Amino acid sequence: MNFKNLREYLAWLYYQYLLITGIYVLEPWEKSIFNSILFSAIAMVVYTSYVFVPIHVRLALEFFSGIFGGQHSTMKH
Amino acid sequence: MFFFPQNPNVTHNSNLYKRPFVESFEETPLLVAVLTYMGYGILTIFGYLRDFLRHWNIEKCHVARDREQQKDFVPLYQDFENFYTRNLYMRIRDNWNRPVCGVPGAKMDLAERVSYDYNWTFKHTGKVVKDVINMGSYNYLGFAENVGACADAAVDVTKKYGSGVGSTRCEIGNLDIHEELEQLIARFLGVESSMAFGMGFATNSMNIPALTGKGCLILSDELNHASLVLGARLSGSTIRVFKHNNMQSLEKLLRDAIVHGQPRTHRPWKKILIVVEGIYSMEGSIVRLPEVIALKKRYKAYLYLDEAHSIGALGPHGGGVVDYFGLDPNDVDIMMGTFTKSFGAAGGYIGGKKELIDYLRSHSHSALYATSMSPPVAQQIITSMKIIMGEDGSTLGRQQTQLSQNTTYFRKKLWDMGFIIYGNDDSPVVPLMLYMPAKIGAFGREMLKRNIGTVVVGFPATPIIESRARFCVSAAHTREMLDIALEAISEVGDVLQLKYSRRERPLPALGWMSEESLLQD
Ligand SMILES: Cc1ncc(COP(=O)(O)O)c(C=O)c1O
Numbered sequence: 001m002n003f004k005n006l007r008e009y010l011a012w013l014y015y016q017y018l019l020i021t022g023i024y025v026l027e028p029w030e031k032s033i034f035n036s037i038l039f040s041a042i043a044m045v046v047y048t049s050y051v052f053v054p055i056h057v058r059l060a061l062e063f064f065s066g067i068f069g070g071q072h073s074t075m076k077h
Numbered sequence: 078m079f080f081f082p083q084n085p086n087v088t089h090n091s092n093l094y095k096r097p098f099v100e101s102f103e104e105t106p107l108l109v110a111v112l113t114y115m116g117y118g119i120l121t122i123f124g125y126l127r128d129f130l131r132h133w134n135i136e137k138c139h140v141a142r143d144r145e146q147q148k149d150f151v152p153l154y155q156d157f158e159n160f161y162t163r164n165l166y167m168r169i170r171d172n173w174n175r176p177v178c179g180v181p182g183a184k185m186d187l188a189e190r191v192s193y194d195y196n197w198t199f200k201h202t203g204k205v206v207k208d209v210i211n212m213g214s215y216n217y218l219g220f221a222e223n224v225g226a227c228a229d230a231a232v233d234v235t236k237k238y239g240s241g242v243g244s245t246r247c248e249i250g251n252l253d254i255h256e257e258l259e260q261l262i263a264r265f266l267g268v269e270s271s272m273a274f275g276m277g278f279a280t281n282s283m284n285i286p287a288l289t290g291k292g293c294l295i296l297s298d299e300l301n302h303a304s305l306v307l308g309a310r311l312s313g314s315t316i317r318v319f320k321h322n323n324m325q326s327l328e329k330l331l332r333d334a335i336v337h338g339q340p341r342t343h344r345p346w347k348k349i350l351i352v353v354e355g356i357y358s359m360e361g362s363i364v365r366l367p368e369v370i371a372l373k374k375r376y377k378a379y380l381y382l383d384e385a386h387s388i389g390a391l392g393p394h395g396g397g398v399v400d401y402f403g404l405d406p407n408d409v410d411i412m413m414g415t416f417t418k419s420f421g422a423a424g425g426y427i428g429g430k431k432e433l434i435d436y437l438r439s440h441s442h443s444a445l446y447a448t449s450m451s452p453p454v455a456q457q458i459i460t461s462m463k464i465i466m467g468e469d470g471s472t473l474g475r476q477q478t479q480l481s482q483n484t485t486y487f488r489k490k491l492w493d494m495g496f497i498i499y500g501n502d503d504s505p506v507v508p509l510m511l512y513m514p515a516k517i518g519a520f521g522r523e524m525l526k527r528n529i530g531t532v533v534v535g536f537p538a539t540p541i542i543e544s545r546a547r548f549c550v551s552a553a554h555t556r557e558m559l560d561i562a563l564e565a566i567s568e569v570g571d572v573l574q575l576k577y578s579r580r581e582r583p584l585p586a587l588g589w590m591s592e593e594s595l596l597q598d
Pocket of ligand 1: 276277278279281302304354358383385386415416417423424425
């Protein structure tokens, strides 16, 4: 496929998305329902990961550094 | 002991074949299958949503519903296929039964229509879409014409006999033209005798019950046409289904039938009838006739061969699968076929031994109760059959050569482009796999935009994930038409990402890579 510009390419990508999910055949209001549900789901996933992942990562780091750090110190003795 | 991996595309009894028998059914790529199911899942959810809205009268319901007074009865109109028609088929209905206004030959004219309520109703704009290349009609030999020898002869015959007969064959609907037609068919097929009927579907569904009954066994291919299935069910015989074109499966059923006989009583079956088709119209595969005949002879069963798509279209003399494999027509007990495809007419025939035909003449419902074939139709068949046989003085086998060249060319090109196509290399029916439900609608619409008429098929005519587009190559297509069509197919294939095949093939030209093709590689 050859595209003249990015817009055309994005339009084509959106078309692929319509075809693969099957919402190509739906009526416009159904399409918007599907899109809003999908995008709000994605947005929530992104938001939760933004909020919670750093905390979990920090906790995990502390936990593991506690174990390994602790072992480290016991080995030194 | 070594076990060699079995390749289903390779013939096991290759000594029975005079020429290579190449048939391929490439496996569905896993990712495509998963995405297809996901698509159906999403559409089903929306279907339930719409049904919910219709149920509570939030939305107007356009389809047949149970009456208000009967709403506590067992529902009359509810099943999955109904759900499917209402919620999926209706959304892309504009791809089907589009009115054709003219001869559906190599090119045709379509009536333009629009829908303002998402395909629930259509309005004709009065305009005509001209010169659409027809890749969908079963016009294998190009006899669907309104000019030329066949049409002229049909006009003359209409002037002589009129177009209606108004009685059945066994009363006063037996015209001399019918007898002439039957003798010609018998000669064409190389059998003793034959009989013509006014409708192909009825030929199957009414003659199988005349041949078998209770205590008989019918072994039927799983992909047999609805008319054969209906006939087998009407006959009241036991029906067992073997895997499509799978001789091991057929042989196993035959052996079991002979060893165990009828269930419970264990009496031997009165007779065993194997029912197969010549070319399977959805799969594009050709029956493994030499092997079927060998099995039928070994186990002493009868063979019913439906040549609806293959008669005229296959074989150097247009004699169907028997001619294609170079076999003896007398090895097939019941040769059935239709005139609707290659001959550009209507009706069906049964050919075989004289005793068989005489028996059918007095026992078949479609001989006794159906009005006989219209004379111009009979004449169309006579003239086209004579042209195929070279009896009109023209060169013998011209259409066959053209058709087989077109078939080879068309299949080869599609194959090279990287589409998944099904079927035998020599079959003029070419199914191209689409898989995803939305692509069924998109393919038909995109092709029509490029002025090419195609047939797209989905469930229930195919298994649910194996939606496809089906092209029927015709001798009437010129090389230019095929090239235009192929170019359009390739273009649409790129837009819709249909080039699923993972066979080894030359690298595609560089460009934007779609996410899908990246995932597939
Ligand atoms: C295998 C087979 N048998 C029978 C028929 C029915 O023939 P007709 O359309 O002439 O009624 C068809 C038609 O599509 C067919 O494909």
